[in-house]
Amino acid sequence: MAIPLSYNLRNLAVRKTTTIMTALGIGLTVAVLVSVLSLLEGLNTAFQSSGHPRHVLVLRKGGGSELSSIIQRSQFLEAIKFRPMVERDAQGEPMASPELVQTVNLPSKEAPDGMNLTVRGVMAVGRAMREETRLAEGRWYAEGRREAVVGSSVANRYPGAQIGQRIRFGRGDWEVVGVFHSDYPARNSEIWLDANQMAADFGRMEAFSSVLVRTQDELATQALINELESDQRLQIEALTEREYFKKQTSSGDVIKYLGTFVAIIMAIGSCFAAMNTMYAAVARRSQEIGTLRVLGFSRRSILLSFFLESLFLSLLGGVVGVLLVLPLNGFSTGVGSFVTFTEIAFQLRMSPGVIGAGLAFALVIGAFGGLFPASNAARKQILTALRQI
Amino acid sequence: MSNEPIIRTSDLHKKFVRDEFEVHALTGANLEVHRGEFIALMGPSGSGKSTLLHLIAAMDRPTAGAIEVLGQDIASLSESAVARWRNHHIGFVFQNFNLIPVLTAHENVELPLKLTHLKKGERHQHALTALKLVGLSDRTDHYPRQLSGGQEQRVAIARAIVTDPDLLLCDEPTGNLDARSAQEVLTLLARLNKEHGKTIVMVTHDPHAAHFASKIRHLDKGELLPEGEVPEDWRAAPMASDDKT
Numbered sequence: 109m110a111i112p113l114s115y116n117l118r119n120l121a122v123r124k125t126t127t128i129m130t131a132l133g134i135g136l137t138v139a140v141l142v143s144v145l146s147l148l149e150g151l152n153t154a155f156q157s158s159g160h161p162r163h164v165l166v167l168r169k170g171g172g173s174e175l176s177s178i179i180q181r182s183q184f185l186e187a188i189k190f191r192p193m194v195e196r197d198a199q200g201e202p203m204a205s206p207e208l209v210q211t212v213n214l215p216s217k218e219a220p221d222g223m224n225l226t227v228r229g230v231m232a233v234g235r236a237m238r239e240e241t242r243l244a245e246g247r248w249y250a251e252g253r254r255e256a257v258v259g260s261s262v263a264n265r266y267p268g269a270q271i272g273q274r275i276r277f278g279r280g281d282w283e284v285v286g287v288f289h290s291d292y293p294a295r296n297s298e299i300w301l302d303a304n305q306m307a308a309d310f311g312r313m314e315a316f317s318s319v320l321v322r323t324q325d326e327l328a329t330q331a332l333i334n335e336l337e338s339d340q341r342l343q344i345e346a347l348t349e350r351e352y353f354k355k356q357t358s359s360g361d362v363i364k365y366l367g368t369f370v371a372i373i374m375a376i377g378s379c380f381a382a383m384n385t386m387y388a389a390v391a392r393r394s395q396e397i398g399t400l401r402v403l404g405f406s407r408r409s410i411l412l413s414f415f416l417e418s419l420f421l422s423l424l425g426g427v428v429g430v431l432l433v434l435p436l437n438g439f440s441t442g443v444g445s446f447v448t449f450t451e452i453a454f455q456l457r458m459s460p461g462v463i464g465a466g467l468a469f470a471l472v473i474g475a476f477g478g479l480f481p482a483s484n485a486a487r488k489q490i491l492t493a494l495r496q497i
Numbered sequence: 498m499s500n501e502p503i504i505r506t507s508d509l510h511k512k513f514v515r516d517e518f519e520v521h522a523l524t525g526a527n528l529e530v531h532r533g534e535f536i537a538l539m540g541p542s543g544s545g546k547s548t549l550l551h552l553i554a555a556m557d558r559p560t561a562g563a564i565e566v567l568g569q570d571i572a573s574l575s576e577s578a579v580a581r582w583r584n585h586h587i588g589f590v591f592q593n594f595n596l597i598p599v600l601t602a603h604e605n606v607e608l609p610l611k612l613t614h615l616k617k618g619e620r621h622q623h624a625l626t627a628l629k630l631v632g633l634s635d636r637t638d639h640y641p642r643q644l645s646g647g648q649e650q651r652v653a654i655a656r657a658i659v660t661d662p663d664l665l666l667c668d669e670p671t672g673n674l675d676a677r678s679a680q681e682v683l684t685l686l687a688r689l690n691k692e693h694g695k696t697i698v699m700v701t702h703d704p705h706a707a708h709f710a711s712k713i714r715h716l717d718k719g720e721l722l723p724e725g726e727v728p729e730d731w732r733a734a735p736m737a738s739d740d741k742t
Binding site: 110111112114115118121122372395396398399400401402403404405406407408490491494 | 502576585604656
């Protein structure tokens, strides 16, 4: 049986100051990593949970994003809308929504100089296809009028996008008449307008940006994608709505790599802090180590005991780190998308997975920091240990 | 008392190297200790008495010679086997008590039992019994800092006997105690020897402490002197009799 854990825990409590300082050091490192992971988790949640499974987004080949894509009206009518795989609504109309996408620059709370936002021109069919998107406040825009309905994240973060206010773009001012909320978080960073009015304003009567199509079933989804992509005359690409959203998670790559790099550099420092603390503990308790050996505890028990103590110490640091970031859970922020070149608002999300990763990271710091001191403790000769004060 | 020696050393040598100098701590010690004996190893500082005790406890390895304790050639045991052997057969009492400061008296005494197959409840009972035996059943939840020196040493003795070892090795057990506490500890050791049949080897340089033993052996400059022989420097000391057997 091993040396009782109470021995280690009480020793950590006895040397309070050292324990707290080391735990704080490790905690700050963990806090950096947990912040980054929470951002990424929030971003992933915003994108990866978004998209209808039977929705196919049609873009110009090589366009990559809706913003840089052009689908001709003739292409829409002749090659997309009336395909047999396309689902039809209760009135028998094909569920295919041609849409216009532009950007508008609006000052936000965090960026007074303005951030790009996606403006989407949607027809009635487009709104009907998005059952997950509901009006939260005000009313929907009237067709043929310069009226806009903003997503809930836009309403929260942009003082200039409140109901009753006017947003200037295209050929004039657009009055905000409502706020919508979508179950797909990425959608809430958009501004929706009447597609025809927007087309007139931007002089794009003969071309759309993209087409969103609902298919009859999952087999039809794949069949439609195959047909559209294999038709060389069309020069269009098709992908599921879910894939399109998922691609946008790459917007968090810079945060991920930079944050992880900073966390690793800090972790190296924390490893040395933990190592220093544990070496001091081993030196201070040399006589205890000798006594434990005389009582019959093996070198392995000593190694395990001090190693576990280091893990406890780092775990404490991990908990401190998680607690430091916890108040930011649910905090709204935004990131520029490299796909749409607009800002997508999302919430920091400290999921159990993120917390677990933070604590595991702390344990790794503790393991590296504790291994050498623990091994040093285990290697001590009994008499040498007993004589050291 | 059995005639079978439970400690037998033959021509035991121990040499240390300190700063390029060789120190012969023990030179050809031949010792036999029989079951139930209480033997005091006496000698001035550096005479090798503690070295001999450490070799008997397998805390160190001899440079030459043979050492057999409880019929076991302990020099031939592996590191982990020695640890197990020590836990089963040896109880060790230190001059500085060496209690673990963050554990209570009860937890300190229970510590060696963690290495046995006893269940939690049994361990608890054994530790209580040992503390009762040393007269500290009312101090079970006290931490070492809350105990007097004498009480600390009695807890250390309880820890040494809790596994019911064959052999109790005491290294200057009264060296850090006042006269009254020393008397209590020595009385306790004598009681453990007489009433519980514990074989005890005690290192001391205190003639008064040595008188509690049934036999006294002297060491001088690393040499274990024959029974009854006292180092020349010590002859003037107030030692009426060295061998009380």
